[in-house]
Amino acid sequence: MATELKDLTKRSENYSQWYNDLVVKADLAEQSAVRGCMVIKPYGYAIWEKMQRQLDDMFKETGHVNAYFPLLIPKSFLSREAEHVEGFAKECAVVTHYRLKTASDGSGVVVDPAARLEEELIIRPTSETIIWSTYKNWIQSYRDLPILCNQWANVMRWEMRTRLFLRTAEFLWQEGHTAHATREEAEAEAVKMLNVYADFAENYMAMPVIKGVKSANERFAGAVETYTIEALMQDGKALQSGTSHFLGQNFAKAFDVQFVNKDNQPEYVWATSWGVSTRLMGALIMSHSDDNGLVLPPKLAPIQVVIVPIYKNAEQLAKIDEKVAGIVARLKELGISVKYDNAENKRPGFKFADYELKGVPVRLVMGGRDLENNTIEVMRRDTLEKETRTCDNIEQYVKELLADIQKNIYRKAFDFRAANIFKVDTYDEFKEQIEKGGFILAHWDGTPETEERIKDETKATIRCIPLEGDTTPGKCMVTGKPSARRVLFARAY
Amino acid sequence: MATELKDLTKRSENYSQWYNDLVVKADLAEQSAVRGCMVIKPYGYAIWEKMQRQLDDMFKETGHVNAYFPLLIPKSFLSREAEHVEGFAKECAVVTHYRLKTASDGSGVVVDPAARLEEELIIRPTSETIIWSTYKNWIQSYRDLPILCNQWANVMRWEMRTRLFLRTAEFLWQEGHTAHATREEAEAEAVKMLNVYADFAENYMAMPVIKGVKSANERFAGAVETYTIEALMQDGKALQSGTSHFLGQNFAKAFDVQFVNKDNQPEYVWATSWGVSTRLMGALIMSHSDDNGLVLPPKLAPIQVVIVPIYKNAEQLAKIDEKVAGIVARLKELGISVKYDNAENKRPGFKFADYELKGVPVRLVMGGRDLENNTIEVMRRDTLEKETRTCDNIEQYVKELLADIQKNIYRKAFDFRAANIFKVDTYDEFKEQIEKGGFILAHWDGTPETEERIKDETKATIRCIPLEGDTTPGKCMVTGKPSARRVLFARAY
Numbered sequence: 006m007a008t009e010l011k012d013l014t015k016r017s018e019n020y021s022q023w024y025n026d027l028v029v030k031a032d033l034a035e036q037s038a039v040r041g042c043m044v045i046k047p048y049g050y051a052i053w054e055k056m057q058r059q060l061d062d063m064f065k066e067t068g069h070v071n072a073y074f075p076l077l078i079p080k081s082f083l084s085r086e087a088e089h090v091e092g093f094a095k096e097c098a099v100v101t102h103y104r105l106k107t108a109s110d111g112s113g114v115v116v117d118p119a120a121r122l123e124e125e126l127i128i129r130p131t132s133e134t135i136i137w138s139t140y141k142n143w144i145q146s147y148r149d150l151p152i153l154c155n156q157w158a159n160v161m162r163w164e165m166r167t168r169l170f171l172r173t174a175e176f177l178w179q180e181g182h183t184a185h186a187t188r189e190e191a192e193a194e195a196v197k198m199l200n201v202y203a204d205f206a207e208n209y210m211a212m213p214v215i216k217g218v219k220s221a222n223e224r225f226a227g228a229v230e231t232y233t234i235e236a237l238m239q240d241g242k243a244l245q246s247g248t249s250h251f252l253g254q255n256f257a258k259a260f261d262v263q264f265v266n267k268d269n270q271p272e273y274v275w276a277t278s279w280g281v282s283t284r285l286m287g288a289l290i291m292s293h294s295d296d297n298g299l300v301l302p303p304k305l306a307p308i309q310v311v312i313v314p315i316y317k318n319a320e321q322l323a324k325i326d327e328k329v330a331g332i333v334a335r336l337k338e339l340g341i342s343v344k345y346d347n348a349e350n351k352r353p354g355f356k357f358a359d360y361e362l363k364g365v366p367v368r369l370v371m372g373g374r375d376l377e378n379n380t381i382e383v384m385r386r387d388t389l390e391k392e393t394r395t396c397d398n399i400e401q402y403v404k405e406l407l408a409d410i411q412k413n414i415y416r417k418a419f420d421f422r423a424a425n426i427f428k429v430d431t432y433d434e435f436k437e438q439i440e441k442g443g444f445i446l447a448h449w450d451g452t453p454e455t456e457e458r459i460k461d462e463t464k465a466t467i468r469c470i471p472l473e474g475d476t477t478p479g480k481c482m483v484t485g486k487p488s489a490r491r492v493l494f495a496r497a498y
Numbered sequence: 499m500a501t502e503l504k505d506l507t508k509r510s511e512n513y514s515q516w517y518n519d520l521v522v523k524a525d526l527a528e529q530s531a532v533r534g535c536m537v538i539k540p541y542g543y544a545i546w547e548k549m550q551r552q553l554d555d556m557f558k559e560t561g562h563v564n565a566y567f568p569l570l571i572p573k574s575f576l577s578r579e580a581e582h583v584e585g586f587a588k589e590c591a592v593v594t595h596y597r598l599k600t601a602s603d604g605s606g607v608v609v610d611p612a613a614r615l616e617e618e619l620i621i622r623p624t625s626e627t628i629i630w631s632t633y634k635n636w637i638q639s640y641r642d643l644p645i646l647c648n649q650w651a652n653v654m655r656w657e658m659r660t661r662l663f664l665r666t667a668e669f670l671w672q673e674g675h676t677a678h679a680t681r682e683e684a685e686a687e688a689v690k691m692l693n694v695y696a697d698f699a700e701n702y703m704a705m706p707v708i709k710g711v712k713s714a715n716e717r718f719a720g721a722v723e724t725y726t727i728e729a730l731m732q733d734g735k736a737l738q739s740g741t742s743h744f745l746g747q748n749f750a751k752a753f754d755v756q757f758v759n760k761d762n763q764p765e766y767v768w769a770t771s772w773g774v775s776t777r778l779m780g781a782l783i784m785s786h787s788d789d790n791g792l793v794l795p796p797k798l799a800p801i802q803v804v805i806v807p808i809y810k811n812a813e814q815l816a817k818i819d820e821k822v823a824g825i826v827a828r829l830k831e832l833g834i835s836v837k838y839d840n841a842e843n844k845r846p847g848f849k850f851a852d853y854e855l856k857g858v859p860v861r862l863v864m865g866g867r868d869l870e871n872n873t874i875e876v877m878r879r880d881t882l883e884k885e886t887r888t889c890d891n892i893e894q895y896v897k898e899l900l901a902d903i904q905k906n907i908y909r910k911a912f913d914f915r916a917a918n919i920f921k922v923d924t925y926d927e928f929k930e931q932i933e934k935g936g937f938i939l940a941h942w943d944g945t946p947e948t949e950e951r952i953k954d955e956t957k958a959t960i961r962c963i964p965l966e967g968d969t970t971p972g973k974c975m976v977t978g979k980p981s982a983r984r985v986l987f988a989r990a991y
Contacts, residue, residue, distance in 0.1 A: 038575070038631050039619065042568035047647060050565045072543050075535035076569075076621070076652055076668050077591070080598065082531070084606035094598040094607045098570070100621070101594045101609065103656040105573065105587040113577035114587045116594065116618055125609055126532065128569075128593070128621075138531050148843070154540060159569055159652065163596040175569050350641070 013362070015296050020240040024291060028169045031299050031362050033286065041167040041174030045283070048363065051307035053177070053286060057157065059209050059304075060179065060281065063201050069153045069181060074135050076159075077126040082134035085259040089133065092226020096163040098128040098174075128161040133227060133252070133278055136182045137260040144184060144274055146265050151194075152184040160282075170287035171244075171498050178282035184274045186266065188253075191275035192230075195251040198279040199232040202247035210285065211302040211415035212236050212292045213422055214246060215444070215493060217469025222453050225278075229253035235468040235493065237422045238291040241442015243468045243495035246288050249279035287498070293387075293414050299364025300387055302414050303407040310336060310343040310403060311365045313356050315372035322347065325371050328396070332369070332381075335400040341407065361386060366410050367403055387414050428475075428491065432482045435494070439465045444495050446474075448488035450481035459483060459494070468493045506855070508789045513733040517784060521662045524792050524855050526779065534660040534667030538776070541856065544800035546670070546779060550650065552702055552797075553672065553774065556694050562646045562674060567628050569652075570619040575627035578752035582626065585719020589656040591621040591667075621654040626720060626745070626771055629675045630753040637677060637767055639758050644687075645677040653775075663780035664737075664991050671775035677767045679759065681746075684768035685723075688744040691772040692725040695740035703778065704795040704908035705729050705785045706915050707739060708937070708986060710962025715946050718771075722746035728961040728986065730915045731784040734935015736961045736988035739781050742772035780991070786880075786907050792857025793880055795907050796900040803829060803836040803896060804858045806849050808865035815840065818864050821889070825862070825874075828893040834900065854879060859903050860896055880907050921968075921984065925975045928987070932958045937988050939967075941981035943974035952976060952987070961986045 013030060014022040028034050033049030045053065061071070077100060083090045104120035107113075129135065136154075143149060161175045181198060185191040199216055206214045214234035224231045228250035236246050254273040257263070263271045293300040303309050312329050316322040329345055336343045344365075346356055353370070360368055370382040381399055384391045387410050394402060425443035429435045438445055449455060449467065460466050469492070476490045506523060507515040521527050526542030538546065554564070570593060576583045597613035600606075622628065629647075636642060654668045674691060678684040692709055699707045707727035717724045721743035729739050747766040750756070756764045786793040796802050805822050809815040822838055829836045837858075839849055846863070853861055863875040874892055877884045880903050887895060918936035922928045931938055942948060942960065953959050962985070969983045 035632075035635075037568045038572060038628065039568045039570050042570060044568065044632050045566040047563035047565045051563065054564060070540035070544065071547060072540045073538040073546075073670065075530045075532045075537065076654070077532050077535060079531060080609075081606060083598070090607060094600075097596070097598060098593045098619070099595040099598065099609055100591045102592040103590070105576070105590060105592065105620070107587075113574060114583060116573075116592055126591070127598070135531065139528075139537050142528075161569070177566065 013296065013298065016239065023296070024287075025169065027290060027294060027298060027362075031364070033290070034169045036169070039174075041164055043169050043173050043175075045177075048307065049286065052289070052301070052305055053283060055305045055307065056205075056209070056285060057179075060201075060205055061157075063205060064155050064179075064181065067197060067201060069155045069183075071156060072154045073156055073158070074132050074139060076129055078129050078132075078135045080125045080127055082138060083127060085134060086227045086255055088255075089227035089259075093130045093162075097130050098161050098163060100126040100128065129158070130160055130162045131278075131280070132156065132158070132160075132180055133182065133256050134260070137256040137262060137276070140182075140184055140274070141260050141262045144262055144264050147186045147267055150184055150186045150264060150274065151190065153181075153194075154183065155179055155181040168287075170283055170290070173283075176283045178280050180278060180280040183277045184257075184262070185277070186264065186272075186275070188275050191253075191277050192251050195230070195232055195249045195277045195279065198277070199234065199247075199249040202249065202279070202281060203234050205281075206234055206236065206246055206288075207415065209302065209304045210289050210292070211304075211411055211418060212246070212288060213415065213419045215469065215471055216473065217471040217493060219248075219469060220453070220456055220467045220492070222456050223467060225250045227252060227255050229255065233469050235444075235495075236288055236292065237425060237444055237495070238288070238498070239421065240291075241425060241496075243444065243497040244284075244288045244291070245468070245497065246285060247279070247281040250277060252276035252278060292418050294364065297358075297389070298362030300414065301364035301366060303366045303411045306364065306366050307342065308344045308360075308363075308365050309341050309407055310367045310369060311356075311360045312343065312345045312369040312371065313353055313360075314347050315353050315370060317373060321373055321376070324376055328376060329371060332396065332399060336403060339400055339404050341400075341404060361389075367406060369399075369403075385410055387417070430479075430482060435459075435465075435482055436463055439463045439494070439496065442496070444468070444493055446491040447482045447494055448479040448490075449492050450484050450486035450488055452484075452486075455481060455483050464496050465494045466497055468495050468497060506789065506791065509732065516789070517780075518662065520783060520787060520791060520855075524857070526783070527662045529662070532667075534657055536662050536666050536668075538670075541800065542779065545782070545794070545798055546776060548798045548800065549698075549702070549778060550672075553694075553698055554650075556698060557648050557672075557674065560690060560694060562648045562676075564649060565647045566649055566651070567625050567632060569622055571622050571625075571628045573618045573620055575631060576620060578627060579720045579748055581748075582720035582752075586623045586655075590623050591654050591656060593619040593621065622651070623653055623655045624771075624773070625649070625651070625653075625673055626675065626749050627753070630749040630755060630769070633675075633677055633767070634753050634755045637755055637757050640679045640760055643677055643679045643757060643767065644683065646674075646687075647676065648672055648674040661780075663776055663783070666776075669776045671773050673771060673773040676770045677750075677755070678770075679757065679765075679768070681768050684746075684770050685744050688723070688725055688742045688770040688772065691770070692727065692740075692742040695742065695772070695774060696727050698774075699727055699729065699739055699781075700908065702795065702797045703782050703785070704797075704904055704911060705739070705781060706908065706912045708962065708964055709966065710964040710986060712741075712962060713946070713949055713960045713985070715949050716960060718743045720745060720748050722748065726962050728937075728988075729781055729785065730918060730937055730988070731781070731991070732914065733784075734918060734989075736937065736990040737777075737781045737784070738961070738990065739778060740772070740774040743770060745769035745771060785911050787857065790851075790882070791855030793907065794857035794859060796859045796904045799857065799859050800835065801837045801853075801856075801858050802834050802900055803860045803862060804849075804853045805836065805838045805862045805864065806846055806853075807838075807840050808846050808863060810866060814866055814869070817869055821869060822864060825889065825892060829896060832893055832897050834893075834897060854882075860899055862892075862896070878903055880910070923972075923975060928952075928958075928975055929956055932956045932987070932989065935989070937961070937986055939984040940975045940987055941972040941983075942985050943977050943979035943981055948974060948976050957989050958987045959990055961988050961990060
C-alpha cells in the first residue's frame with residue numbers, strides 16, 4: 006500500500022471519519038471556500054454523470070421530457086402553499102440586492118444600497134412554486150395534460166451541519182414535476198417513478214432498497230403522500246435515497262391552475278413531484294466500499310478495467326504495450342471502459358493502491374513472465390481475489406466478471422441488510438437494538454405523538470410504512486394501541 | 499396555415515418581433531415570473547441538450563473532464579483581480595441572508611434580520627475566482643498540471659434589458675477552466691478551444707463564423723487575450739457566439755497559485771477559460787429560420803423526420819399505420835429520429851404548419867393514393883420543396899436528404915454572409931453602410947479612443963481582429979493614422 010493510503014481511517018475505528026477520508030482521498034469531492042458548499046471533483050463528477058445519464062434515459066423511456074425553470078423564486082411564492090413555506094422558508098438563501106459598488110475607502114466592493122430588490126428572491130430549495138406558477142400558463146384544457154417535465158438543476162438549503170454529498174447547502178439533483186387530469190393518474194405516476202428509482206438503485210447502484218410511504222411527520226412539505234426508497238448503510242443507519250410525492254391539488258390550488266375537463270367543467274390539476282440528488286453518491290460510497298477504498302458497481306464505474314504493466318526495462322515495456330494494445334481494443338469493442346496505465350513516474354504498488362482506492366472493478370497486471378506465458382493477472386476489486394489466466398479470450402472473461410461483480414456487490418449488500426432487519430415487539434427490545442443499528446420492523450399506533458416520543462427517546466425515525474412485506478396487525482410497542490402493520494424504523498442520515 | 503401561425507410577424511416587418519414571436523410560438527422559451535429569467539420549454543431544451551451532448555463529446559475528445567464548483571462566491575473573491583471586479587461587480591445577484599421568518603402580522607414571510615451573513619455571497623456571473631481559489635489546493639508541482647476542467651452550470655448577470663436566449667439574467671452555459679505550466683501551452687489551449695467552438699458552430703449549427711481576437715475594450719475582464727467567434731444574423735447584426743480567454747497569470751497571482759517547476763523553482767500557473775451559453779440558441783434561431791418558423795440543422799433537430807398520414811377512414815389509417823411502421827423502423831435503424839404523428843384530434847394542415855414552425859427538417863406524408871402507388875410525399879423544411887417518391891429505399895434517400903439539408907443551410911448562411919461583408923475605406927462610407935447592416939472590414943489605428951468614437955457615433959463595435967484573411971496594412975478610416983490590418987466591425991447583439 007502506498008503511503009498516502011495509510012491515512013484512510015478503518016470503518017471499525019470511526020465510520021464517519023472513514024467516509025470523509027474516502028470522499029476526499031478518492032478525489033470525489035471536497036469542501037469549498039463557501040460554507041456548506043462542496044466542489045465535486047472530476048472523478049466524483051464522472052460517477053455522477055453515469056448516474057445522470059442512466060436516470061435520464063429511464064425518465065425519457067417513461068415519457069418524460071427535460072426543461073429548465075428559474076434559479077430564483079419570488080419570496081411571496083413560497084407563502085402560497087401553507088405547509089410548503091413552513092418546510093422550506095427556514096433554510097434558504099435570500100437575494101436582496103443586484104449590484105455591488107466600490108467601497109468609499111477603496112477597500113474592495115460593498116453592497117450598493119440603491120440596488121435593493123423590491124421583493125426578495127429565494128434561491129430554489131425545490132421548484133414546485135415557480136413551476137406551478139408557470140404551468141398556469143400552459144394548462145387550459147384536458148388536452149394540455151399530462152405534462153411530464155423533469156429538470157436537472159442545482160438547489161440550495163441552508164443546512165447547519167453539512168457532510169460531503171450527504172447534506173450540503175448546495176446540491177445537484179433532478180426534480181420531476183408532472184400535471185394530470187385525474188387523481189388516479191397522478192397517484193400512478195408517483196408510484197411509477199418510485200419504481201424507476203428502486204430499479205435504478207438495485208440494478209445500477211447495486212443497492213437494495215425498501216419501498217414505502219412516509220408517515221405524516223416525515224412527509225414532504227405540501228404533499229398528500231410521500232413515497233420513498235430507503236437503503237441500509239454498513240454502519241446500520243438508514244439513508245433515504247429518493248422520494249416521489251403525490252401532491253394532490255395543493256399546488257394547483259395555491260397557483261390557481263385549473264383545466265376544462267371533457268365535460269367542459271373546470272377542475273384543479275393533480276400533481277406529482279419526485280427527485281434524487283447527489284446524496285446518492287453518499288449512498289453509493291457507503292453501501293459497498295471497504296477499508297481499502299471505494300468499491301464501485303461496474304455499471305457506474307467511470308473506469309471499469311485498469312491494466313498495469315510490470316517491467317524491467319524499456320524493451321520489455323514496449324512488448325507489453327504491444328500485447329496490451331490488442332486487449333484494450335477488444336475490451337473497447339465489447340463496450341468496456343478501460344485504462345492502460347503505463348505512466349513511468351509511478352511504481353506499480355502505488356498504482357495498485359490508487360486504483361483500489363478509486364474502486365476500479367477489475368485490475369489486470371501483465372509482467373515479463375506473463376508475456377512469455379501468454380497470461381495475465383486478474384484482480385476483482387469487490388473480493389480482492391487474484392488469479393492468473395490465459396490471455397486467450399480474456400476480454401469475454403472480463404465482461405462476464407464485470408457482470409458477476411455487479412451481482413455479487415448487490416448480493417453482499419442484500420445479505421447485509423437481511424442480517425440487519427429485526428422484528429421487535431417491545432419498546433425495551435427496540436431501545437436495545439437501535440443502539441446496535443439496523444432496520445427495525447415494529448408495531449406503531451399510527452399517531453404523530455408516539456412517533457415523536459420514539460424519536461426523542463431513541464433518535465430513531467419511521468423510515469417508511471413498507472409497500473410490501475408482513476401486513477399482520479398487532480399492538481403498538483410503545484402504547485399497546487392497535488397497529489395496522491409493522492413499520493420500518495431506523496436511525497438515519 | 500393554421501390560425502395560430504398567422505400571428506408570426508414577418509422578418510421584413512419587424513425582425514425583433516419576429517424573433518420573439520418565434521421563440522414563444524415554437525415552444526422554445528418564455529419569460530418567467532422572475533424579471534429577466536426565462537423558462538426553457540421542453541422543445542427548446544431538447545435542442546439545447548443536443549448542443550450540450552455534442553460539445554461535451556468534443557471537450558472530452560480534447561482531454562477535458564467535467565467537475566462542479568459552488569454557485570455562490572464570497573464577495574471578497576471578486577475584488578482579488580482588479581479588472582475582473584470592474585467587469586462583474588456591477589451586475590450581480592447578492593445573497594445577504596440565509597433565513598426567512600413568518601411576518602409579525604402573519605401576512606407571509608419576511609427576511610429574518612438575525613440571519614444576516616457575515617460576508618455577502620454573489621451568485622456566480624462566471625467562476626474564475628471560486629475555481630482558482632480551489633486550484634490553489636490542487637496544484638503544487640508541475641506534475642499536477644495541466645488541469646483541464648469544464649463545468650456545465652447556470653450563471654447570473656443582472657442585465658437591465660433582456661431578450662429570450664440572447665440576454666437573460668440567468669443563463670445556462672459551460673465554462674472551461676484550465677491550468678498550465680507554460681505560457682505557450684495555455685495560449686495553445688485557448689486557440690484549440692476557439693477552434694472547437696468554430697467547428698461546432700459550422701459543422702453542427704451550420705453557422706459560418708469568423709475567428710479573431712477582441713480589441714482591449716471588448717476583452718473579458720481579467721484576460722490577457724480574448725478569442726472569439728462572430729456570426730452574422732439575417733438582420734445584418736453580429737452575434738458573438740463563443741469566447742476563449744488566455745488569462746495569463748492574472749488569476750494565479752490573485753489567488754497565489756504557484757507550482758514547483760522541473761528545475762524546482764516556484765512559478766505562477768498559466769490559465770485559460772472558455773465558454774458558450776444558451777445564447778447559441780438565439781444564434782441558431784436567427785441564422786436559419788424564416789417567416790414560416792424555425793429552420794433547424796438536422797444534426798441538432800430533436801425530431802429529424804415527421805411522418806403525417808392523410809386518410810378517409812379508420813380502415814385506411816390502419817393500412818397507412820402498418821406501411822409507415824416499417825419505414826419508421828428502418829429510419830431508426832439508420833440512427834434517424836423520427837416521429838409518426840397519427841393523432842386524430844388535429845387536422846393534417848394544422849400538423850404541417852406546426853412542424854414547419856418547429857423546424858423539423860423533413861416531412862413525409864402518406865395518403866390513400868400513395869398507399870396504392872407505394873409512394874410518399876417528401877418535403878424539406880429548408881426550401882419547402884415537395885416531391886413524391888417511391889417508398890422503396892426511402893430511408894436511404896431521407897438519410898442523404900438530411901445530409902444535404904445540413905449542407906444547404908450552411909451554404910445559404912455562408913452565401914448570405916459573403917454578400918454582406920464589405921470592405922470600406924472612408925468613415926463616410928462606413929456610416930452609410932453600417933445603417934444597412936452587415937460585417938464591415940475597415941482600417942483602424944489600434945487605439946481605444948478611436949474605437950470608442952466609432953461606437954458612440956455609429957453604435958458599431960469591433961467584433962474582432964480576424965485571425966485569417968487580408969492582412970494588408972493601411973490607414974485608419976477615422977484618423978488616417980497607420981493601421982496594421984483591417985478589423986471587423988458590426989452592430990451586435
